[in-house]
Amino acid sequence: MDNRLALHGGPKTKTTPFGTGKRFGLEEARELLEALEQNTLFYHFGAKVKKFLADFNELYGAARSVAVSSGTAAIHVALGAAGITVGDEVITSPITDQGTLIGILYQNAIPVFADLDPHTYGMDPASIEARITARTKAIVVVHLAGNANDMDPIMAIARKHGLKVIEDCAQSYLTKYKGCYVGTIGDFGCFSTNDFKHISTGDGGIVTVNSEDEATYYAAHAFADKNFRRFGDTVLKDLQHLAPNYRMTELQGAVGIAQLKKLPWICAQRMRYGDRITAGLEGLPGISVHRVLEYAECTYWFYMLRLKMEELACTREQFSQALQEEGIPHSLGYIPAVMYLQPLFQHRQAYPGSQFPFDITGITYAKGLCPVAEEILETALRLPVNEFYADADIEEMIAAVRKVAMHYAGSL
Numbered sequence: 001m002d003n004r005l006a007l008h009g010g011p012k013t014k015t016t017p018f019g020t021g022k023r024f025g026l027e028e029a030r031e032l033l034e035a036l037e038q039n040t041l042f043y044h045f046g047a048k049v050k051k052f053l054a055d056f057n058e059l060y061g062a063a064r065s066v067a068v069s070s071g072t073a074a075i076h077v078a079l080g081a082a083g084i085t086v087g088d089e090v091i092t093s094p095i096t097d098q099g100t101l102i103g104i105l106y107q108n109a110i111p112v113f114a115d116l117d118p119h120t121y122g123m124d125p126a127s128i129e130a131r132i133t134a135r136t137k138a139i140v141v142v143h144l145a146g147n148a149n150d151m152d153p154i155m156a157i158a159r160k161h162g163l164k165v166i167e168d169c170a171q172s173y174l175t176k177y178k179g180c181y182v183g184t185i186g187d188f189g190c191f192s193t194n195d196f197k198h199i200s201t202g203d204g205g206i207v208t209v210n211s212e213d214e215a216t217y218y219a220a221h222a223f224a225d226k227n228f229r230r231f232g233d234t235v236l237k238d239l240q241h242l243a244p245n246y247r248m249t250e251l252q253g254a255v256g257i258a259q260l261k262k263l264p265w266i267c268a269q270r271m272r273y274g275d276r277i278t279a280g281l282e283g284l285p286g287i288s289v290h291r292v293l294e295y296a297e298c299t300y301w302f303y304m305l306r307l308k309m310e311e312l313a314c315t316r317e318q319f320s321q322a323l324q325e326e327g328i329p330h331s332l333g334y335i336p337a338v339m340y341l342q343p344l345f346q347h348r349q350a351y352p353g354s355q356f357p358f359d360i361t362g363i364t365y366a367k368g369l370c371p372v373a374e375e376i377l378e379t380a381l382r383l384p385v386n387e388f389y390a391d392a393d394i395e396e397m398i399a400a401v402r403k404v405a406m407h408y409a410g411s412l
Helices: 024-036 048-060 073-081 100-106 127-129 151-161 214-223 250-281 316-325 371-378 391-410
Strands: 066-068 089-092 110-113 137-144 166-167 186-192 205-211 229-231 234-236 303-307 380-383
Touching: 024 048, 024 250, 048 066, 048 205, 048 250, 066 073, 066 214, 073 100, 073 137, 073 186, 073 205, 073 214, 089 100, 089 250, 100 110, 100 137, 127 151, 137 151, 151 166, 205 214, 214 229, 250 303, 250 391, 303 371, 316 380, 316 391, 371 380
Parallel strands: 089 110, 089 137, 137 166, 166 186
Antiparallel strands: 066 205, 186 205, 229 234, 303 380
16 A cells, blocks of 8 residues: 655545535525515514524524624624723633624723633633733633633633623534533624625624623614614614614525524534544544533534644644645634734734724733644644535545654654
């Protein structure tokens, strides 16, 4: 048997295309046609956004939710409804999309970054607690790549210090933690329906409001609609304070209704494939698998393993090149660097020509602030997971990673 890497003239592991499928079909088209036949595409007058939310609430066991224009908007709405304001500090993850941070800064609050677990990529509760000050008002918990954070200790810390918990579930549909869906554990859950998530309405989002206080739901609903109060036949337009326009349209809601019916199958497929990759790579020299808490379920928006460079006679770039030659698409890391090393934070300039709100506290963001998170991005390799893949695609992906890892581990 020829075990040479394809890079060195050996046989390529993956020689057939990955499985593909259609995300949208007649189900979405029918819902869209019905939306158009309403003669309105405004959420308050139409039926589609309302139906989308009702179906989502039933699936999640959520009491109340608000539809918005994006996942970024969802987080901003949750922050607004939570009362986050000028000079407040909000603790969050340094490995995330900028959408997690935009709402914090638009409220003129100050992002504070906690370090991560090295294998689940969830936020480290001890690091969260160490970052709390008198200004801290909320924690935005990022459930990265379909994987749940360890929510019990995070919730205990939040309750101890009187903090709001906002769950960023943009990448984590139907992810479970101790039998509960993430997004129903904190005070708010925030979901994205943009085109790069488990389900798509083009753009869009949902905020679950988990508080039993009805006023909190009203606040979230209004904050997404310029602080207009549109409930039933009553519309109150008295302007009390600033809020954005993040309304979802009936067209998005219509597509969402059809997409939501597919979500359980999508998540089940992704969970099965991601867990199979872990089983196939577990114990392999040079590889640290994408760990899932024993009391959680991951729905794998992607699969991010880490390379143990001390066990491999190669650089990450060399490993990547070899894997690419085996026919396996992948990416290095997730984002180029932790968020606080991005120019916005290094220059402390959310607004051109101003250092507000960073100058309220004089906060700075130095390299080494979250050493585990930095190391994750320096050693991570991200594999795609898709519900339309075939079982053979996953097995060939595993075989290729094993082939490359065994080659470079054996070269030491």
